[in-house]
Amino acid sequence: MNYKKLAAAALEAKKLSYSPYSNFCVGAALLTKGGKIFTGCNIESAAYSPTNCAERTALFKAVSEGEREFTAIAVAGAPKNGEPQYCYPCGVCRQMLGEFFDADCEVIVVKTEDDFKVHSFGEILPYGFGASNLM
Numbered sequence: 723m724n725y726k727k728l729a730a731a732a733l734e735a736k737k738l739s740y741s742p743y744s745n746f747c748v749g750a751a752l753l754t755k756g757g758k759i760f761t762g763c764n765i766e767s768a769a770y771s772p773t774n775c776a777e778r779t780a781l782f783k784a785v786s787e788g789e790r791e792f793t794a795i796a797v798a799g800a801p802k803n804g805e806p807q808y809c810y811p812c813g814v815c816r817q818m819l820g821e822f823f824d825a826d827c828e829v830i831v832v833k834t835e836d837d838f839k840v841h842s843f844g845e846i847l848p849y850g851f852g853a854s855n856l857m
């Protein structure tokens with residue numbers, strides 16, 4: 723898996739962030755099992771709570787186009803005029819990713835194209851609540 727390519731796609735998606743209220747820009751790049759990349763950015767609302775995170779934008783784009791199997795997501799987030807940082811997916815995004823991600827899917831937390839951390843999804847959402855609980 724080409725982490726650098728996915729990291730670059732997340733950084734590129736971050737440039738499209740619509741975040742006039744928080745000034746915190748996030749981009750995500752989601753890799754399907756078939757090798758397609760879907761990107762997303764955070765999109766904020768003046769009413770605040772309708773705001774959508776970058777990870778869910780990418781996921782909703784992909785699922786609404788028929789994709790349900792993924793191998794990785796890269797996330798890049800930082801304040802608009804601030805230093806790059808490792809920005810981890812929020813709890814709501816972890817829950818939503820868990821709908822489609824296996825524990826061994828990869829989560830790449832991107833500071834720069836050459837500086838990122840790689841985690842398994844199971845590491846960042848252990849003991850999650852999921853479909854199996856409803857059986």
Ligand code: THU
Binds near residue numbers: 741777812
């Ligand atoms: N945000 C994301 O897009 N992804 C995350 O995982 C964390 C938070 C966005 C939501 C909001 O637009 C801004 O970052 C500040 O919370």
